[in-house]
Amino acid sequence: MEREENVKTIITVSNLYKLYRVGDSCVRALDGVSFEIREGEFCAIVGTSGSGKSTLLNMLAGLEKPTKGEIIINGCHIEKLKEDELVRFRRENVGFIFQSFHLIGTMNAVENVALPLNFRGEARKVRKAKAERMLDLVNLSKHKKHMPNQMSGGQQQRVGVARALVTDPKIIFADEPTGNLDSHTSEEVMGLMQKVVREQGRTLVMVTHDDHLAEYADRVFHIIDGKIVKIEENLRREREDIKDETD
Amino acid sequence: MRWIDLLRMSISSLRRRKLRTFLTVLGVVIGTASIVVMISLGLGLQQSMYEEVEQSGGTTSLTVTGKMGDGMYTSYSYGMDGTSEEPSQKYVTDDLIEELRGLEHVKSANPVLNVSALALKGRYIGYLDLYGMTPEELKLRNIELEPGGRLPDPDSAELELVVGNGVITNFYEESTGRGYWETGELPDIDFKTDQLFLILDQDAYYSSQNSPSVGLEENTGGETGTVTQTKAPKKHVVHACGVVAGGVDSYNSNSYSVFCDINVLKSTLQKEFRGRAIPGQPTTKSGKPYRQFVYSSASVQADDMDHVEELADTIRSMGYDVSTNIEYINSMKKQFAMVQGVLGGIGAVSLFVAAIGITNTMMMSIYERTKEIGVMKVIGCSLKNIRQMFLLEAAFIGFMGGVVGNILSFIMSAAVNFVVSGESMGVSGKLSYIPPWLALAALGFAVLVGMAAGYFPALRAMRLSPLAAIRNE
Numbered sequence: 001m002e003r004e005e006n007v008k009t010i011i012t013v014s015n016l017y018k019l020y021r022v023g024d025s026c027v028r029a030l031d032g033v034s035f036e037i038r039e040g041e042f043c044a045i046v047g048t049s050g051s052g053k054s055t056l057l058n059m060l061a062g063l064e065k066p067t068k069g070e071i072i073i074n075g076c077h078i079e080k081l082k083e084d085e086l087v088r089f090r091r092e093n094v095g096f097i098f099q100s101f102h103l104i105g106t107m108n109a110v111e112n113v114a115l116p117l118n119f120r121g122e123a124r125k126v127r128k129a130k131a132e133r134m135l136d137l138v139n140l141s142k143h144k145k146h147m148p149n150q151m152s153g154g155q156q157q158r159v160g161v162a163r164a165l166v167t168d169p170k171i172i173f174a175d176e177p178t179g180n181l182d183s184h185t186s187e188e189v190m191g192l193m194q195k196v197v198r199e200q201g202r203t204l205v206m207v208t209h210d211d212h213l214a215e216y217a218d219r220v221f222h223i224i225d226g227k228i229v230k231i232e233e234n235l236r237r238e239r240e241d242i243k244d245e246t247d
Numbered sequence: 248m249r250w251i252d253l254l255r256m257s258i259s260s261l262r263r264r265k266l267r268t269f270l271t272v273l274g275v276v277i278g279t280a281s282i283v284v285m286i287s288l289g290l291g292l293q294q295s296m297y298e299e300v301e302q303s304g305g306t307t308s309l310t311v312t313g314k315m316g317d318g319m320y321t322s323y324s325y326g327m328d329g330t331s332e333e334p335s336q337k338y339v340t341d342d343l344i345e346e347l348r349g350l351e352h353v354k355s356a357n358p359v360l361n362v363s364a365l366a367l368k369g370r371y372i373g374y375l376d377l378y379g380m381t382p383e384e385l386k387l388r389n390i391e392l393e394p395g396g397r398l399p400d401p402d403s404a405e406l407e408l409v410v411g412n413g414v415i416t417n418f419y420e421e422s423t424g425r426g427y428w429e430t431g432e433l434p435d436i437d438f439k440t441d442q443l444f445l446i447l448d449q450d451a452y453y454s455s456q457n458s459p460s461v462g463l464e465e466n467t468g469g470e471t472g473t474v475t476q477t478k479a480p481k482k483h484v485v486h487a488c489g490v491v492a493g494g495v496d497s498y499n500s501n502s503y504s505v506f507c508d509i510n511v512l513k514s515t516l517q518k519e520f521r522g523r524a525i526p527g528q529p530t531t532k533s534g535k536p537y538r539q540f541v542y543s544s545a546s547v548q549a550d551d552m553d554h555v556e557e558l559a560d561t562i563r564s565m566g567y568d569v570s571t572n573i574e575y576i577n578s579m580k581k582q583f584a585m586v587q588g589v590l591g592g593i594g595a596v597s598l599f600v601a602a603i604g605i606t607n608t609m610m611m612s613i614y615e616r617t618k619e620i621g622v623m624k625v626i627g628c629s630l631k632n633i634r635q636m637f638l639l640e641a642a643f644i645g646f647m648g649g650v651v652g653n654i655l656s657f658i659m660s661a662a663v664n665f666v667v668s669g670e671s672m673g674v675s676g677k678l679s680y681i682p683p684w685l686a687l688a689a690l691g692f693a694v695l696v697g698m699a700a701g702y703f704p705a706l707r708a709m710r711l712s713p714l715a716a717i718r719n720e
Contacts, residue, residue, distance in 0.1 A: 063625065063714045084630045091627025102622040106263050118252050119628040163626065 010170065010203050011037040011060065016069035018055050018226075029055040030066070031226035037219075039170070040201045042194065044217035046208055052226040054175060057207045061094060061173050062086035074170060091119055095164030097174035097193075101156040103148040103163075109135060110144045113162045120167065134162035138192060154185035161193060165200075172197070174206040178213060190216045248632040257639040264612065268644065271601075271608040275648020275693055276655060278598030283656035283681060283689045284663075285590035291664075291680040293583045299499075300572045306552050307354070308387070309559055311347065311545040312568045313338045337566045340539040347547055350561060352554040357384040358542035360509050362516070365452060366418075367444040367482065371434045373418035375445070375505045377408075379512035384546055385409075390501050395439070396489025399508040406445065406485045406507050406515060410438045412493040413502035427495075438490050444482040447519055451480035481519055513540060598693070601648065602700040609641050609704035617711060624713035637705035638698055645697020649690035656681060656689070 018030040029052045037043050047053040058064040059071060062078050063086075071078040074093060081089060090096070095116075103112045113131035122130075135144055138158040148156055157177060164172050177193065178186035194216045197204045206217065214220045215234060222230040261268045300306065337343075339358060347356035360379035365372060380388070382401050390398075390409060399407035418434040419426030427433055446452045491501045516525050517540075528541050547562070549555045552573065559569040613620070620633060660679040667678045 058714060061625070087624060087627060087629050090625065091629070094627075096625050098622070102618065104619055104622070106259065115623070116626045118256075119248050119623070119626070119632065121249050121252075123249075124252075167627070 007038050007040070009036045010039045010074055011205070012070070012072040013060070014070045014072075016056075016059065016071065017067045018052070018059065018064070019067045028226045030059075030069075033069070033223075033226070033228055035221060035228060035231070037203060037205065039203055040197075042197050042204045042206070042216065042218045044206045044208055044214040044220045045223055046211060046214045046220055047223035048209060051223050053207045053209075053223050056223065057173055057175055057205065060205060061096065062089060091116065091167070093170050095167060095169040095172040097157070097160050097164045097172065097177045099176040099179040101148070101153070101160045101180070103156055103159055105148055108145050108147050109140060109151070109159050109162075112148070112159055113166050116163060116167045130166055131162070134166045135159070137165070137196065138162045152185075153181050154188055157181060157185075157189050158192065161189070161196070165196060165202075169202070171203045171205065174204065176208055177206060178208070178210070186213065248629070248635075253632065253635055253639055254643075257636055257643055260612070260616070260636075261640055261643060267608055267611070271604050271644050272648045272651065274601035274604040275598070275645055275697065276652040278594070278601035278696075279649050279652025279689050279693045280655040280659065281597045282591055282594030282692070283653060283685060284659050284679065285594040286587050286685060287656065287660050287679040287681045288663075289583055289587035289590050290682065290685065291678045292586070293579070294677065294680045296576075296579055296583075300576060306572050306576065307549045307555060309547040309549065309555060309562070309569050309571045310359075311339060311343075311356075311547055311562055312543070312570070313541070338539070338541040339543070339545045339567070340541055342539065343567075344542075344545055346565075347545060347562070350558065352550050352558050354548040354550045355383060355387075356545055356547045357381045358509060359384065359544045359546050360512055361543035362447065362512070363449070365446040365449050366485075367421075367446065368418070368434075368436050368441060370420055370422060371418040371436060372421040373414070373434075375414065375417070376503060377505050377507060377512070379507055379509035380546075381509050385506060385508075387546075387548065388501070388506075390489075390506070391492040391499075392489040393439070393492050396487075399488055399506065399511070401508045401510060403508070403511060406483060406511050407488040408438075408443075408485055409489040409491065409506040410487045411502045411504045412491045412497065412499075413495060414438075414505060416495060417503070433495065438487040442484055442486045445485045446480050446482055447516060448480035455480065483515065509542075598696055602696045605641055605644055605697055605700035606704060608644070609637060609701050610707070612640070613637070613704050613708045613711075616708075617715065620708050620711050621713045621715060624711070630709045634705045634709040637708050638701050641701020641705070642694050642698045645694040645700075646690070648697070649693030652693065653686045653690060656686070 013036070014034045016030050016033040017028070020027045020029055031052075033056065045053045045056060055064065059066050060073070060078070062081060066079050069079070073089075076089065078086070078089070104115065107115070110128060110131045113134050114127040117127040117130060132144060135141060138161055140155060140158055140162070143151055143155060143159075146155075148159070151159070157180075160177075164174075174193070178189055181189060190213055193204065193206075196202070204217075206213075208214055214232075218234055220230075220232040220234065221228050222232070341358070344356050344358050347353055357380065362377050362379070364375045364377045366375050367373075382398060385398050392398075392409065396409070399409060415433055415436060415438070416427040418436060419429075420434075491499070493499060493502065519525075547558070549558050555571050555573045559571050559574070562569045623633065624630075660677075660681050663679045664677045
């Protein structure tokens with residue numbers, strides 16, 4: 001494997017285990033997973049439900065503690081952080097896109113997008129300006145004042161994408177981002193995500209059960225029964241200026 | 248996260264559950280109002296007590312009385328009794344006044360002579376509680392006079408009276424024995440212009456009238472030894488130089504008293520009872536008058552409120568009885584503290600119930616917003632901020648309840664005072680009094696109760712697993 005000098009590893013997972021106790025038996029949700037994700041990469045974790053892909057994502061985001069193993073994100077051992085440190089870590093490094101959007105129902109699009117900035121203690125004007133720029137980026141310029149229930153699923157998810165991007169995070173985690181969308185809208189949202197990630201050089205880790213959607217990713221991890229069974233490399237078709245990678 | 252943003256989020260989440268917020272706030276309103284109104288009643292009583300004390304000489308005055316034998320009346324009971332003859336008795340004499348003036352911390356010391364007398368005016372007869380005082384002492388009493396009135400002139404040869412506004416009710420028709428309290432009609436006397444006949448030697452009057460009066464026995468009880476007098480007593484022609492301000496029904500500490508100059512009273516008495524014992528004056532075993540003129544009491548002014556108790560102890564060690572307003576205030580303070588505690592406690596129960604309401608509301612709100620809280624945590628809202636958000640929400644409920652509760656209290660207090668003022672007898676001032684500190688303390692307490700009630704829900708929100716939120720739909 002050959003790597004260009006300017007590509008550095010942002011996520012390192014080594015020997016990760018997660019065991020659940022169900023009654024008397026032990027279920028291995030993750031069974032010794034190790035991989036690396038490079039900066040600016042679009043990775044998809046694909047697996048059937050119950051394969052442990054969501055557990056993996058939750059651990060990467062620090063929402064769940066691993067039973068054993070290491071997760072190093074941006075040089076920081078996630079598995080050792082306390083809850084309030086994890087929150088700070090997420091606030092500063094991570095954007096999140098949810099399957100069911102999880103917009104705050106009482107806030108309009110701009111306020112929803114500005115929410116993470118709010119937690120960072122940024123001034124109201126700055127928040128508003130950044131949020132509006134993000135909404136322009138996801139083609140929702142006309143829906144800035146709309147409440148979530150006044151928007152379609154696709155529009156809501158684009159607000160979700162804008163919210164994940166507004167804090168300028170290094171890494172974006174997406175948990176089945178198109179799971180609640182029809183296929184046409186899914187394509188739209190996926191296209192948007194891919195475009196944004198490529199243009200801004202962000203790292204995107206997406207969990208999905210849909211092989212077709214995984215085609216948007218640069219690399220696809222196939223996970224079955226808590227183990228990574230296959231890592232696929234997709235050739236980048238659209239943009240040649242981004243470096244090719246070979247395994 | 249900025250405070251202003253926290254506040255904004257808390258208020259907006261309260262606003263989206265308007266009815267529930269309103270009901271919770273209503274609980275706090277009732278709780279706060281009941282505490283404030285209850286305590287204000289206690290404070291109103293205390294306030295009227297202070298006013299009364301202020302009227303009767305303020306907090307620096309001491310009243311010194313002689314030591315009497317057991318069971319004897321002290322100077323403030325009507326008609327001082329002087330039959331006790333124990334040699335150990337201590338009397339308030341001119342010597343004592345001089346002695347008192349020489350004590351440390353004494354600003355002034357003045358004698359007070361209290362005698363009872365009869366007054367005649369046309370067909371009316373009245374009983375007067377006559378206080379002889381020095382001009383200085385009269386000034387200190389801060390007697391509020393009707394316009395045109397003045398204090399008695401110490402150089403006048405005749406007695407000049409300052410008549411209390413309620414004194415007229417003590418007059419009754421001599422023939423029928425019916426007065427104001429029976430008939431409801433005020434006797435036809437105008438103290439400002441009419442002259443009165445004043446009779447100091449009541450026994451002589453009654454025995455010359457040969458008609459024992461009803462209800463005045465206690466004033467004559469001590470004088471059985473001189474009842475043999477049959478000569479009609481001297482009738483002094485007196486007039487009032489001033490009348491205490493106020494209607495017949497408005498009470499103050501001067502309402503039922505008549506004041507005159509002490510030296511004029513003294514010389515009048517001495518002239519009248521020449522060679523005999525003056526009623527109210529102690530006598531020796533043989534029935535002769537005591538060597539020196541004895542006053543009912545001495546009124547002493549201390550130079551500072553802080554020295555009053557020290558001074559009182561000094562005088563007590565000299566063998567006299569001392570009563571001070573400080574002691575009265577202190578004993579009353581204790582009682583009022585208890586009354587206020589009980590009243591406030593009753594009010595606090597309803598605020599406690601309101602606090603449970605706040606906790607309940609906050610809990611519900613957290614269950615409702617589990618998903619939202621989880622999402623906030625995932626996208627970077629710190630645990631501290633989440634706790635603050637919920638605490639602030641609860642505090643805000645307390646704050647609103649406190650503000651509205653205070654407003655309600657002021658309205659209720661005004662209503663109570665309005666209703667009571669029409670029929671207040673003996674209670675001067677307001678029944679309910681809300682000082683600024685009470686309003687502020689109640690507000691602060693309501694906020695505190697709100698935060699205390701919101702504390703556990705806030706902790707719960709803080710500890711919610713973010714995973715639970717994004718996992719379930």
